[in-house]
Amino acid sequence: MALRVAASASRLSSRPQNPSFLSLPHPNTLKFHNPPSHQPRLDALPSLSQRRHVRAITEATALEPDEELKDWKIKMLYDGDCPLCMREVNMLRERNKSYGTIKFVDIGSDDYSPEDNQGLHYETVMGRIHAILSDGTVVTDVEAFRRLYEHVGLGWVYAITKYEPIGKIADSVYGFWAKYRLQITGRPPIEEILEARRKKGELCKDSNACKM
Template sequence: MTSFSLLNILKHSSLNKLISPGRVLGGRPVLTISQQRRSSSSIKPNHKVLYDGNCPICVKEVNLLQRANNGSVKFVDITKGRYNPADHQGIQYEDAMGALHVISPDKKLFVGMDGTRELYRALGLGWMVSFTELPGVKSVADNAYRWFALNRYWLTGRLGESKEEEDCDSGRCKIPNNGQRKR
């Protein structure tokens, strides 16, 4: 019996030709992960990504994206240790917990789905950016990200694990405080 996986479909599809190594998509060449790793020895992190390490889905995506990281992106789990806004362009802990934040090399800040797009660009995944910017897809992706960010603790069954996470009223779940002072 033949099994069909996404990988098998991609091997035999025209999409494979579109995203094959050597092609240029989203203004960047498409590289295999091994090509990216070989070129990483002289690369210093130039993007900083602030993410919620208490969110299982967020952690899975970061782990997946780490495979494509050639050293150009520094991933910062803001739930580890004591978060200091001064280390992250003054971004308050509560704001950072509200959505993904990406700080570019020129100190521009990208938040939410725009942050995800900037992260994909930095990792050479321009084709993903192009897809999420298609007419009609962009607004759906932006709205879906906002909904996910507000409800990720409920979706992952993490609500109620601690006193700080118990409240999820009016469609917005409380985010763990990590010992930070409330504003």
């Protein structure tokens, strides 16, 4: 009998105990962590004086409209009535907001003055792209585009045209476009445009009202 009891006790003690139950930590050893708070710390928020300082810097660095630029490096004479031309002009305007180096002059404006632009008349500038450097140098064709792009951080676009024969080829391609751009964009011949401007000029002179 004693042997059977001892054997039974031995079998009970040798049974594997439930590991999942035994592995649970004692309640007194458990540590609960609060979820992180997503609310910003008050000391991390900028103060009112700091916000005013940032706004003052932003306003101080805002560029003037290109028509009023005092320290321009190059002046672009463009045809504001040319829809395809205006795509490029608008792109350069957007880039120029960060540089302030290009002054844009619409040759079709009633305020356009050849005297203020190295004596370049409307008909001359309508023939091909013209740009004027701050020292008075006039550049045309692909060189004008290259100089303009350089002043807004895009010099790499036309960099290859500095080398021959690439430069001459590029000028030839542009010359073809310039010759036929009025037809390509659905506008009347240059003679009709000049006649319309002449009549408009006479109307302005006689009545001080520039309406076509």
